[in-house]
Amino acid sequence: MSHCADNPLRVAVLISGGGTTLRNLLEKIAAEHLWIKVALVVSSTPKAKGLQYATDGDIPVSIADWKSYESTESFSEAVFGACRAAGVDLVVMGGFLKHVLIPADFDNRVINIHPSLIPAFCGEGFYGARVHQAAIDYGVKLSGCTIHLVDNHYDNGPVVAQQSVPVLPDDDAAALAARVFEAECELYPHVLQLFAEGRITIDGRKVAVR
Structure with a gap:
C-alpha cells in the first residue's frame, strides 16, 4: 500500500538513549520531506533522554523497561503489544539496544x-x-x-x-x-x-x- 502526505505511513520509533534518530525524523517530517507519522515512541528505559522529543511533539509514549521483564519473550510482547495497539504500519529502531523477538504479524515490518x-x-x-x-x-x-x-x-x-x-x-x-x-x-x-x-x-x- 502506498501512502501520501495526507495519508502518512504510521510508524513507531523504538529508542534506548538520546533519540537522535527520532529527532532527525521529526525534523524531516516538519520540513514536509517525509510521508510518515510517528504514532508512538517506545523506550526500553524511562531514563532515555530522547523521550523529551516525544513530549515536545505530543507523541504517545510507551515505556517497556527491560529490567521489569523476566524474559525476552515477555519484554518483546510488551514492545509489540504497544505497537499493535497504536496501529502502526512499520516499526523503526532508532538506537534501540535491547534484543527483541519479532512476532509473526510484524514480519518484514521492523527496520533498524x-x-x-x-x-x-x-x-x-x-x-x-x-x-x-x-x-x-x-x-x-x-x-x-x-x-x-x-x-x-x-x-x-x-x-x-x-x-x-x-x-x-x-x-x-x-x-x-x-x-x-x-x-x-x-x-x-x-x-x-x-x-x-x-x-x-x-x-x-x-x-x-x-
Whole structure:
C-alpha cells in the first residue's frame, strides 16, 4: 500500500538513549520531506533522554523497561503489544539496544539502522563507539551505515540499503561516528519515504526498490 502526505505511513520509533534518530525524523517530517507519522515512541528505559522529543511533539509514549521483564519473550510482547495497539504500519529502531523477538504479524515490518556496512562489524556487542573503533583497528578504508529488516538475531535481517563513508587516516571513533551519522540522517528518511511510497519489495533476503 502506498501512502501520501495526507495519508502518512504510521510508524513507531523504538529508542534506548538520546533519540537522535527520532529527532532527525521529526525534523524531516516538519520540513514536509517525509510521508510518515510517528504514532508512538517506545523506550526500553524511562531514563532515555530522547523521550523529551516525544513530549515536545505530543507523541504517545510507551515505556517497556527491560529490567521489569523476566524474559525476552515477555519484554518483546510488551514492545509489540504497544505497537499493535497504536496501529502502526512499520516499526523503526532508532538506537534501540535491547534484543527483541519479532512476532509473526510484524514480519518484514521492523527496520533498524546499524553504523557499519553489514556484514562487517555487526552482531551482538557491536554498538556505538565499539563499531567505529573496530573499523579503525581493522584498517578498512570504507565504513558507513546499513538499514536492514529485523529478525530474531542481531543485525541479521535482509539489507534494505547501505551508504558508505571514507575512513580517514587520522580518524578516531568519535570522528568516524560523526561522519557515519551524517550518512544515517540522509539514508534513514530516504528509505522510510520509499516504504511510504510502497516502492519496497521483499523476496526472502532480496530487497528491491521498484
